[in-house]
Amino acid sequence: MxxxxxxxxxxxxxxxxxxxxxxxxxxxxxxxxxxxxPAYTTVLSALQKLYRxxxxxxxxxxxxHVYYPAIDRESFQCEYISEIRDKIFRxxxxxxxxxxxxxxxxx
Numbered sequence: 001m002x003x004x005x006x007x008x009x010x011x012x013x014x015x016x017x018x019x020x021x022x023x024x025x026x027x028x029x030x031x032x033x034x035x036x037x038p039a040y041t042t043v044l045s046a047l048q049k050l051y052r053x054x055x056x057x058x059x060x061x062x063x064x065h066v067y068y069p070a071i072d073r074e075s076f077q078c079e080y081i082s083e084i085r086d087k088i089f090r091x092x093x094x095x096x097x098x099x100x101x102x103x104x105x106x107x
Contacts (some may be wrong), residue, residue, distance in 0.1 A: 006053070006080075009038065013046045014055060014076070017069045024064040 006014075016028055025044040029037055047067050050056040055076070058065040071079070081096070089095035 006055075007046075009042065010046045010050055010055075013043060014050060014069065017056060017067060018073045022066050022068045024061070024066050026064065 013028060016031070016033075017023055020027075020031070023031070025040055025047055028043050028047075029040050032038070032043075047056065047058075047065075051058055051067065055070055056067045057070045058067045060066075085091060085093055085096055089099070
């Protein structure tokens with residue numbers, strides 16, 4: 001799964017799919033939890049990018065596609081953190097923890 005460069009909108013859409021279990025772009029726009037609600041085409045574009053990255057699956061339902069998470073939240077978090085650890089912290093889990101601790105030294 002390609003998790004590089006996921007934007008905030010894509011992460012938000014994925015979060016909504018984890019909460020709901022599935023959804024089409026129109027459904028997500030109708031249920032958008034905050035204002036302003038992004039345009040339908042913006043949400044659809046985020047879903048399509050997530051599909052290309054294999055983060056979601058889809059099936060045709062009428063004229064629309066319904067999207068489903070391809071990975072559960074916990075597995076996604078572990079994989080995402082692993083990528084951050086490898087790319088930003090040179091594989092150091094202690095470096096991540098230290099950054100989260102505000103640079104305090106850990107033993």
